[in-house]
Amino acid sequence: MAFLVHLAEADPDLAGSLTALLASHGHRVETYGSAGGFLRQAVLEEGCILLDLSLPDMRGDALLEELGRRGVALPVVALAASDDPAAAVRAMKLGALDCLEKPVAEEEVLAAVERALDSWREDRDRRRLHASARARIAALSPRERQILQGLLGGLSNKAIARLLGLSPRTVEMHRANMMDSLALDSLPEALRLAIDAGLAPLDGDGEDDEPRLTVPAPPRPRRPGEAERRHEEKLKLILEASGDGAWEWIVPSSEIRLSTRLIERFGYTPEQAPDSFDGLEGFVHPDDWERFRSTIHDHLEGRSESFTLEFRIRRADGRWAWIFDFGSVVDRDAETGAPLRMAGSISEITERKEEEQRAREAAELLELALWGAGAGVWELDLETRIIRLCRRSRELFGFALHGLEFMGLDDWAAALHPDDGEAAFEALHRSIDTGAPVAAEYRVLHTNGSCVRIRSLGKVIADPSGRPLRMVGLHQEVSDEAKALTLQPAPR
Numbered sequence: 001m002a003f004l005v006h007l008a009e010a011d012p013d014l015a016g017s018l019t020a021l022l023a024s025h026g027h028r029v030e031t032y033g034s035a036g037g038f039l040r041q042a043v044l045e046e047g048c049i050l051l052d053l054s055l056p057d058m059r060g061d062a063l064l065e066e067l068g069r070r071g072v073a074l075p076v077v078a079l080a081a082s083d084d085p086a087a088a089v090r091a092m093k094l095g096a097l098d099c100l101e102k103p104v105a106e107e108e109v110l111a112a113v114e115r116a117l118d119s120w121r122e123d124r125d126r127r128r129l130h131a132s133a134r135a136r137i138a139a140l141s142p143r144e145r146q147i148l149q150g151l152l153g154g155l156s157n158k159a160i161a162r163l164l165g166l167s168p169r170t171v172e173m174h175r176a177n178m179m180d181s182l183a184l185d186s187l188p189e190a191l192r193l194a195i196d197a198g199l200a201p202l203d204g205d206g207e208d209d210e211p212r213l214t215v216p217a218p219p220r221p222r223r224p225g226e227a228e229r230r231h232e233e234k235l236k237l238i239l240e241a242s243g244d245g246a247w248e249w250i251v252p253s254s255e256i257r258l259s260t261r262l263i264e265r266f267g268y269t270p271e272q273a274p275d276s277f278d279g280l281e282g283f284v285h286p287d288d289w290e291r292f293r294s295t296i297h298d299h300l301e302g303r304s305e306s307f308t309l310e311f312r313i314r315r316a317d318g319r320w321a322w323i324f325d326f327g328s329v330v331d332r333d334a335e336t337g338a339p340l341r342m343a344g345s346i347s348e349i350t351e352r353k354e355e356e357q358r359a360r361e362a363a364e365l366l367e368l369a370l371w372g373a374g375a376g377v378w379e380l381d382l383e384t385r386i387i388r389l390c391r392r393s394r395e396l397f398g399f400a401l402h403g404l405e406f407m408g409l410d411d412w413a414a415a416l417h418p419d420d421g422e423a424a425f426e427a428l429h430r431s432i433d434t435g436a437p438v439a440a441e442y443r444v445l446h447t448n449g450s451c452v453r454i455r456s457l458g459k460v461i462a463d464p465s466g467r468p469l470r471m472v473g474l475h476q477e478v479s480d481e482a483k484a485l486t487l488q489p490a491p492r
Helices: 012-024 035-041 060-069 085-093 106-138 142-152 157-164 168-182 187-196 226-242 260-265 278-282 286-300 350-372 391-396 409-413 421-434
Strands: 004-008 028-032 048-052 076-080 098-101 245-250 255-258 307-314 320-332 339-348 375-381 386-389 406-408 438-445 451-462 468-477
Touching: 004 012, 004 035, 012 028, 012 106, 012 386, 012 406, 028 035, 035 060, 048 060, 048 106, 060 076, 060 085, 076 085, 076 106, 085 098, 098 106, 106 187, 142 157, 142 168, 142 187, 157 168, 168 187, 245 260, 255 260, 286 307, 286 320, 286 339, 320 350, 375 391, 375 451, 386 409, 391 468, 406 409, 409 421, 421 438, 421 451, 421 468
Parallel strands: 004 028, 004 048, 048 076, 076 098
Antiparallel strands: 245 255, 245 339, 307 320, 320 339, 375 386, 375 468, 386 406, 438 451, 451 468
């Protein structure tokens, strides 16, 4: 499914390259060259925003403030000039999810946009779930809702009856009607629905633990009680099950609590494991520590919905392990909003990181081998008609080495010699239609007037059903200028 990226970028060349890059990865892109056009034309109901902080008619921080006043909740990835770090700082303080420094690397843009779209999808799903749950709860009678609130507060039928001044049999009747109204079969399902709807629990009060009615309608904000403590225990179990172990941080006291499984995973005893936030510094890789501190600080300040980070920690045997850490603030002060407690889980990703490193090294060796052979790589998306040219291919076609890596097929074809273009496209389409590899030679006209003969080899990549998806291949300069032009598909 394609997702929408709203791109506000003043530089038309950069806007074009970013649009082609995002489109080649399946995203829909709407572009705006000014803040005024962006504010007038953009329908900011889905996706994410990729925002140039140096738009000509409005500063980036002013635009972010205006989006805030308009209640726009889409995640923002800011693009800041390398000589204006203050703009990046202001953007992050105003709620930007990410800030990239120009010139931006393609992989950084793609990763930041994916994080932003993930954030938007999670928020959209959460709002849909909340709205759906509230609609179902609204169908209950006032008494049925009180019964559900009592169950959410961890009270028994008898305790609810005392609290509401009813008989236990009447509570049982309303409870059964409540389950029928919600069309649910089990109490856990009803409690899950109540939590999703943000329903406040009905609490028992008093020194002798005898319940009394303390919750008027509409319900007052929830107070810590037995149900909340049970929720915390459930949260710990979920976190423990989601990775290689769970953790908890009591922010005011700096106390860190690590699950036994997490401690044992990395070879420590409970006595050796860190028990405070400051104590973590001796376990986190020195090159990752500041990034770790900065990311968690941003979350505590409310600039991110969750804390997610990949970094290295030291095992008991001295080796470094890569981990993925995920967590969030689960308790804040009711009056000041200050974070009181964070909880999360950790998964080891060392094997994945090592595989990525091996893949990068293999790609570098392949690129070096191709460069030594004078060859360049190309890749064509058959649906979007976007072609990707590596650095060497761009050089062969006379495009600027640091120009667009992704471009439209027509833009690429404009560089072909007029006498060769038709035959080159015939060979290309014949390969797509038959699935046979293609081997073609054609001339390319450089902007300086020179003409270069290029051999192009390629093959079609299809999905399991046989539908062609893309083509990949090599470009290589033909050294013998007298060689006859060949535009026939290579044998299978």
